[in-house]
Amino acid sequence: MPSIIPIPAFRDNYIWLIREGRNAAVVDAGDAAPVIAHLEREGLDLRAILCTHHHNDHVGGNRALLARWNVPVFGPKHEMIPGCTQALAEGDEIVVPGVGLALSVLDIPGHTAGHIAFVGDGLVFCGDTLFAVGCGRLFEGTPAQMTRSLGKLASLPDATRAYCAHEYTLSNIRFAEAVEPGNARLRERKAREAARRERGEPTVPTTIGEERATNPFLRCAEPEVIASAERHAGRKLASPVEVFAEIREWKNHF
Numbered sequence: 001m002p003s004i005i006p007i008p009a010f011r012d013n014y015i016w017l018i019r020e021g022r023n024a025a026v027v028d029a030g031d032a033a034p035v036i037a038h039l040e041r042e043g044l045d046l047r048a049i050l051c052t053h054h055h056n057d058h059v060g061g062n063r064a065l066l067a068r069w070n071v072p073v074f075g076p077k078h079e080m081i082p083g084c085t086q087a088l089a090e091g092d093e094i095v096v097p098g099v100g101l102a103l104s105v106l107d108i109p110g111h112t113a114g115h116i117a118f119v120g121d122g123l124v125f126c127g128d129t130l131f132a133v134g135c136g137r138l139f140e141g142t143p144a145q146m147t148r149s150l151g152k153l154a155s156l157p158d159a160t161r162a163y164c165a166h167e168y169t170l171s172n173i174r175f176a177e178a179v180e181p182g183n184a185r186l187r188e189r190k191a192r193e194a195a196r197r198e199r200g201e202p203t204v205p206t207t208i209g210e211e212r213a214t215n216p217f218l219r220c221a222e223p224e225v226i227a228s229a230e231r232h233a234g235r236k237l238a239s240p241v242e243v244f245a246e247i248r249e250w251k252n253h254f
């Protein structure tokens with residue numbers, strides 16, 4: 001089974017490196033420099049680039065990596081991805097060259113219009129759609145789309161490891177506490193994640209089960225989340241999509 005290693009980039013991005021022996025693939029290579037440094041230090045051969053969506057902090061390193069390693073680039077069919085050779089949409093299945101990881105593709109629009117996830121072998125690369133205790137902003141999609149996309153991720157088995165693309169967990173927890181002050185699992189998680197950050201460790205991957213228990217954006221049918229969203233909105237909210245829309249907007253200004 002390949003190992004999955006975070007390569008920190010920019011201020012709070014993680015580029016995920018999939019390693020099997022001397023072969024590697026990267027997911028969301030927003031910056032080539034730290035990837036090249038890691039590959040050279042470890043003596044690895046890059047065999048593939050995977051992209052979840054078109055934002056520059058996820059694909060900005062593609063060209064520089066391709067200049068050194070002529071490898072396939074797997075990306076969403078409905079977005080412009082630099083160097084893309086394999087355009088993917090829901091239902092497509094791939095085996096990542098060199099590392100032997102079999103992954104299937106989910107369409108998860110909302111953060112961007114064509115955002116995809118790669119799912120398989122007990123893990124999901126979810127880009128900027130699901131974060132630990134949070135979710136991506138709606139740059140190109142609607143609350144209904146994002147609710148459906150998060151629902152697809154939430155329906156994966158509880159033990160599924162979710163490899164998010166940013167380290168936002170502690171600030172996400174501060175918001176989640178405002179929405180669900182009565183959530184004991186959230187309180188317990190806050191202490192655990194703060195300790196990890198103090199040791200300089202990433203708080204991701206998270207698991208789908210952990211997110212279902214503590215991520216307010218996956219809990220829009222929970223009474224306390226509904227009550228907080230309605231208090232913030234100053235009116236009754238008719239559906240989980242309306243609750244989601246309210247707390248997403250709330251967090252934008254939190």
Ligand SMILES: [Zn+2]
Pocket residue numbers: 053055058111128
């Ligand atoms: Zn993004």
